[in-house]
Amino acid sequence: MRTAKAGIAMAIIGSMLAAPLSAAGRQDVEPGVLGGTAKHEAKKPCTDYTVRARVVSDGTIAETVPLDVQCSFTLSGLGLTNQLVELINKDGKVVCTEGPYLLTQAAPHKTDVDIKCGIPPAAYLLLAPLGALGFLGGDAESGAQ
Numbered sequence: 001m002r003t004a005k006a007g008i009a010m011a012i013i014g015s016m017l018a019a020p021l022s023a024a025g026r027q028d029v030e031p032g033v034l035g036g037t038a039k040h041e042a043k044k045p046c047t048d049y050t051v052r053a054r055v056v057s058d059g060t061i062a063e064t065v066p067l068d069v070q071c072s073f074t075l076s077g078l079g080l081t082n083q084l085v086e087l088i089n090k091d092g093k094v095v096c097t098e099g100p101y102l103l104t105q106a107a108p109h110k111t112d113v114d115i116k117c118g119i120p121p122a123a124y125l126l127l128a129p130l131g132a133l134g135f136l137g138g139d140a141e142s143g144a145q
Contacts, residue, residue: 032078032103036113038087039071041096046071048090051115056082056100064088074111080104087115 034053042049051073052064062083063075075085082100089095096117101110 029080029105030108031076032080032083033074033076033109033111034078034083034085034101034103034113035072035074035109035111036085036115037070037072038067038096038115040114040116041087042067042071042115045069049095050088051075052086052088053078054084054086055079056084078103080108085113085115 038046038049038051046067046069049067049071050064051067053062053075054060055062062078065073065075067073075083080103082102084097084099085101086097087095096115098113098115101113103110
């Protein structure tokens with residue numbers, strides 16, 4: 001019985017001594033930040049628009065902020081994960097989406113997001129093979145359209 005009590009006491013003392021060491025080895029995780037501008041897409045007044053961050057993995061909205069008068073935004077307190085940035089008009093409709101942007105512990109901030117609508121670069125990769133095969137309105141043999 002005496003050895004069992006001594007073993008329990010040693011376990012408690014050992015865990016109390018090890019706790020500060022494990023806490024010292026951990027770093028506090030800095031929240032993610034996405035910021036930038038929507039001046040290419042938002043019509044004046046910019047304050048009629050909002051920007052939101054959407055978590056790619058589950059589709060939840062992480063944060064929503066209004067654009068300022070210069071059409072700039074900062075979404076802070078975001079999780080370190082893939083995030084999409086959505087520009088929303090005053091009617092609540094998505095005007096444009098940028099991203100995804102991967103926020104990591106090594107790179108938790110991306111403050112040069114420039115919201116521009118158009119064909120995203122990934123779409124070019126998908127459309128290029130179709131264009132080469134002549135499925136996008138051209139004749140592959142004659143080059144006529």
